[in-house]
Structure formats: C-alpha cells, structure tokens
Amino acid sequence: MALALQTFATAKDANGALKAAGTRYLGGGTLVVRAANEGDVSVSGLVRSTDPALSAIDVGGGKVRIGASVTMAEIARHPELGALAKAARAVGGPAIRNMATVGGNLFAPAPYGDFAVALLALDAAVGTDDGERPIETFLAGRGDSRAIVTSVSLTLPRADSFRFLKVSRVKPKGVSVLSIAVVLEQAGDGTVSSARIALGCMADRPVRAKAAEKALIGRTLDPDGIAPALAAAGEGTAPITDPIASAWYRAEVLPVHLGRLLLGLA
Amino acid sequence: MAKVPVQFTLNGSEKAEFIDSGTTLLNALRDKIGDTSPKGGCHQGTCGACSVIIDGELRLSCLTLAETCNGAAITTTSGLAEGGVLHPLQRAFLDAFATQCGFCTPGMIMAAKVLLDHTPNPSRDEVVEALSGNICRCTGYEPIIQAVLTAARANSQNAA
Numbered sequence: 001m002a003l004a005l006q007t008f009a010t011a012k013d014a015n016g017a018l019k020a021a022g023t024r025y026l027g028g029g030t031l032v033v034r035a036a037n038e039g040d041v042s043v044s045g046l047v048r049s050t051d052p053a054l055s056a057i058d059v060g061g062g063k064v065r066i067g068a069s070v071t072m073a074e075i076a077r078h079p080e081l082g083a084l085a086k087a088a089r090a091v092g093g094p095a096i097r098n099m100a101t102v103g104g105n106l107f108a109p110a111p112y113g114d115f116a117v118a119l120l121a122l123d124a125a126v127g128t129d130d131g132e133r134p135i136e137t138f139l140a141g142r143g144d145s146r147a148i149v150t151s152v153s154l155t156l157p158r159a160d161s162f163r164f165l166k167v168s169r170v171k172p173k174g175v176s177v178l179s180i181a182v183v184l185e186q187a188g189d190g191t192v193s194s195a196r197i198a199l200g201c202m203a204d205r206p207v208r209a210k211a212a213e214k215a216l217i218g219r220t221l222d223p224d225g226i227a228p229a230l231a232a233a234g235e236g237t238a239p240i241t242d243p244i245a246s247a248w249y250r251a252e253v254l255p256v257h258l259g260r261l262l263l264g265l266a
Numbered sequence: 267m268a269k270v271p272v273q274f275t276l277n278g279s280e281k282a283e284f285i286d287s288g289t290t291l292l293n294a295l296r297d298k299i300g301d302t303s304p305k306g307g308c309h310q311g312t313c314g315a316c317s318v319i320i321d322g323e324l325r326l327s328c329l330t331l332a333e334t335c336n337g338a339a340i341t342t343t344s345g346l347a348e349g350g351v352l353h354p355l356q357r358a359f360l361d362a363f364a365t366q367c368g369f370c371t372p373g374m375i376m377a378a379k380v381l382l383d384h385t386p387n388p389s390r391d392e393v394v395e396a397l398s399g400n401i402c403r404c405t406g407y408e409p410i411i412q413a414v415l416t417a418a419r420a421n422s423q424n425a426a
Contacts, residue, residue, distance in 0.1 A: 003288025005270075005331055029329040030311050033290065037309040037328065046288065048334070073323075093399020094377065095317050095324040173398035 003036055005046045011148050014049040015129055018146060023047055025148055027069060028099035030092070031108060054103075054150060057081070065127075065153045068103025072115060075102070083157050087118035087181065090166040093173045103149040106135075107142055110201045110240045114166050114179045117206040119152055120198035121181035122162065127151035139205050157183055165266045166200075167257050169244065176201050177245045178254060180261055184216075192216045195229075197258070201250055202237035211235035212258070226262045230255040274338045276301065277345025285332055291325075292316045294332035295342065303344035303372045307401075314400030317373035318342050324380045324399075343372035346379070354424075355379060355417045362413035366404030373400050378414045386425075387418055 005026065008014040018025055022044035024032045036043045054069035059080045066075065075081050075088040076097065091100055091114055105115040106126065120139065125132040128147040135152070138145070163182045168174030179200035187193045195216040197209040211232035219225040239250035260266040269284035276299065283298045292309075295301045295318070307315035309328045316328040319341040346353035352360070355375050365371045374397060381388055381396035388396070393414045394407075402410060 003331075005287050005333055026331070026334075029331065030326075033329040033331065034310050036288070037290070046331075092311070093314065094380070094396060095314060095326045095399045096311055098323045098325055099311075099329065172395050 003043065003046050005048065008047065008049045009051065011049045011051045011054060011150050012129055014047050014051075015148050017047045018148060020045060027101040027104040028071060030096055030100045031104050031112075049148065051150075059156075063153065063155050065151050066102050067151055068101060068127075068149045070102050072097040072100050072102075072105075075115075081156075083159055083162055084118065087115050087164045087166075090114040090164070090179065102152055106138065106149060106152070107145075110204050111176045111242055111244055113206060114176055114200055117179045117198045117200035118162075118164050118181040119154065120206045120208065121164075121183050121196050122154045122157060123183075123196060124152045124154040127153060136208065142205065161185060163261050163266075165257060165261045167253070175242075175244050178202060178239075178250055178257065180254075180258055182258075182261060184221075184262075186221075190220050191218050192221065197233075199233075199237065199254070201245075202234070202239045202254065204238075204240060207237060209233050209235070209237070209258075216262075221262055221264075223259075223263070226259060229262070230259050233258050270333050272332050272336055274335045274340055276340050277342060283332075287333060289332050290328055291318070291320075291330040291332045291335055291340075292327035295327060295340075301342050301344050303342045305369050305372060307369065307373075312401070313370070313373075314377065315370050315373040317376040317400065319376055319380055322380075322383070324377055341376070341379075343375045346375070353379075354420045355382070355414070358413040358417035358420065359410070362409045362416060364405060364409040364413035370400055370402045370404075374402065374410055378417070381414070382418055382421060387422055388414070390415065 006017050024043050026046040026048040054067040056067045058065045072088040072091045076085045105113055120135050124135045126135050126138040127150045166179040167177040181198045183196040185194040195213045197213050198206050200206050212229040215228040215232045233255050234251050239247040241247045270287045273282040285294050304318050304327050305315035307313035311326050311329050316326055318327045320338050355378050377397050377400050393411050
C-alpha cells in the first residue's frame with residue numbers, strides 16, 4: 001500500500017496535517033518507514049516539515065537547544081556536544097546515525113531509544129508548538145502525543161558528571177541489552193550530593209531508577225557505598241523480553257552494569 | 267493514487283521519474299530506474315544491504331522515501347566502475363574473496379567508500395566501525411575488513 005507523503009515548510013502547518021487519522025510524522029524514517037515496510041497498516045499517510053529551525057543546534061551559556069530533525073551523526077561530530085557524543089554513537093550503525101533524529105529517538109520503543117535514555121538522565125525539556133515539557137512527563141504520555149516535537153533543550157553536563165553505558169552482545173554495533181545514563185554531583189568529600197539515573201530496556205520506554213538515586217545520596221562511589229543503590233536499581237522497573245534478552249536476564253544484570261558505571265569500570 | 271515526480275542525480279546522470287507517493291528509494295532505484303545494485307535485505311534498517319550514498323552520506327535506501335531525495339546526488343555501487351575498470355574497492359573485494367553469495371557486497375562497498383572518502387588510511391577499528399551497520403552471513407567479515415584495508419593501501423600508493 002502506498003503512503004501519501006505531505007511536505008510542509010513549517011512545523012506549525014505540518015501539525016495541522018498530522019491531525020488526520022492514520023497519519024504519522026516522518027523524521028529520519030527509521031521508525032515510521034520501517035513500520036510501513038513491516039506491514040503496519042495503521043500508517044496510511046506521512047507528514048514532514050523542512051523547517052530549518054528543526055535542523056538547528058544552538059549552543060550558548062552552557063545550554064543547548066537541539067532541533068528535533070538533528071541526526072545522531074550531527075550530534076556525535078558537533079565540536080561543542082562532546083558530552084553527548086557517546087550516547088549519540090550508541091544508536092545504530094553509521095547509516096542509521098545519518099538518518100535517525102533526536103525527535104524520533106524520543107518515540108523509539110525499547111530496545112531502541114538509547115539517546116533518549118541519556119536525555120532523561122540529563123533532564124532535557126521537550127519542545128512542541130505548545131511549549132516545553134520535562135522529558136519525564138513527555139515520555140510518560142508519548143503514546144498520546146499528537147504535536148510534532150520541535151526541539152530538545154538541556155544544560156550541558158560537565159564531562160565528569162555524566163556517564164553513559166550501552167550494553168550489547170555484538171560489538172561495536174548491537175541492539176541494547178540495556179542502557180544506563182547517570183548524572184552525578186559530588187560534594188567536596190566525595191559523597192554523592194545529587195544523582196539522576198535513567199535506564200533503557202527496563203520498561204517499554206526510558207525510565208528513572210528513583211530508588212537507586214535516593215540510595216546514592218550521601219554515599220561514596222565505592223563498592224560498599226553503592227551497594228544499597230544497586231540493590232534498589234530494579235525497583236519499579238518492568239524490563240522487556242525480546243530476542244536479545246529476557247526480562248529476567250535484564251533484571252539480573254542491571255545491578256552489575258550500574259555498579260561498573262558508578263565505579264568507573266565501564 | 268496520484269504519481270509524484272522525483273528528480274535526482276544517480277551516479278552522475280540525471281534521472282526523472284513519476285512514482286507513487288511513499289515509494290522507498292530502494293524500490294524506485296530497483297523497479298523504476300533499473301539500478302539493482304542496492305539489495306533489499308531486511309527492509310527494517312538492520313542489514314545494510316540497501317546502503318547508498320546520498321549527498322556524501324551513507325543512508326539506507328529501504329527507509330528513505332524517494333521523493334525526499336529531490337535534487338540529491340546519489341551514488342550506488344553500480345556507478346563505481348569507470349570504463350569497464352573496477353573501482354579499487356571492487357578490485358580488492360574480488361582479490362580478497364570478500365564476496366561469497368555477494369548479497370551484502372554492494373552495501374559493504376558503499377559503507378567502505380564513505381569511510382575511505384573521509385579517512386583514506388583507516389585503522390582496522392575504523393573499518394570495523396564503518397561496516398558495523400552491514401551484516402554478512404557468509405564471510406565472517408575478516409576478508410571484507412582485509413579488502414577495505416587493501417583498497418586503502420592501493421589508493422594511498424596511487425596518490426603517492
């Protein structure tokens with residue numbers, strides 16, 4: 001079945017066309033064209049926008065606004081986005097990274113969406129024509145979202161405060177067993193003063209490990225210090241089962257990989 | 267459904283076609299234009315057999331809609347040989363027995379070409395990374411990696 005593609009100069013006009021039933025937004029095509037190729041008959045029309053604002057990266061004052069159409073490859077090679085490069089390179093192979101967009105990654109179902117895991121740990125704000133929303137709120141309701149995501153904005157982390165790990169069986173490119181992103185602030189004595197931990201593949205979309213975050217506060221980053229956080233890491237998660245790993249396996253290895261990341265061994 | 271016009275440069279020559287809206291570039295190239303060098307493997311973005319170069323970047327033609335390529339310059343493996351002389355990558359793949367069934371080869375060569383265009387003397391790790399989106403079920407990859415490294419050496423000797 002053919003898909004009718006409509007192209008609009010602005011995201012606002014594209015938003016209007018997206019209201020029609022069966023219509024999906026076309027970013028890089030790695031989700032929606034794939035769905036159509038797989039025979040997803042719920043997709044009958046596609047809408048896209050060539051608005052230049054969607055492809056812009058604006059860095060300033062320690063913050064960045066990334067247009068929703070910016071690709072993983074553009075982030076990975078941007079000289080001022082070095083902190084995000086590892087997470088951007090975790091997505092797909094070279095061809096996928098030239099296509100897959102930041103906006104699309106927010107909608108990628110597990111086991112995909114590794115970059116969105118990083119954005120969740122970094123507390124990014126997701127922009128639409130209606131304004132900005134915290135990524136956590138956005139992800140929780142993403143299935144009902146009918147407004148085109150136009151941007152993500154975040155405060156760039158200091159290199160030593162942000163850690164990202166994608167665990168996969170095939171190197172260098174494989175589908176995630178799980179992914180973990182951590183933003184840590186430490187006091188002068190080395191104890192953790194704030195922690196934000198996001199997990200991929202531990203639910204159908206990126207989720208925070210809030211119990212582990214809480215258990216890290218006031219602790220030092222050594223095996224004894226992080227033990228309570230590791231014990232609590234799986235709290236509230238519902239890992240996916242797919243051909244890569246079972247839910248049981250993901251739950252078993254989460255504390256191992258989180259531990260390695262926190263101890264700087266990953 | 268109404269046809270839509272598409273116009274782009276394929277391996278240096280102008281192409282114009284009317285296609286059904288929503289046609290993938292892979293299907294447009296193979297079924298309308300007659301360039302069967304990109305292969306339809308998984309149609310999911312997993313195997314890389316359909317890889318082509320669009321405006322200098324490696325892309326998957328199975329996930330790209332043809333009508334989004336208006337005005338683009340597209341390179342496929344069938345455009346690499348010049349006057350019956352194989353491209354150094356094609357020569358190296360043959361010499362290194364890097365093709366067995368050959369189905370993944372055009373995609374591998376596209377990925378390798380983009381690598382060598384930007385990085386004429388890649389390390390082995392860079393070759394592995396560049397080919398990481400392309401799956402081969404025959405060779406075990408080693409002959410392919412060797413072929414790309416050989417082609418890089420041949421290129422740099424020619425340039426010297």
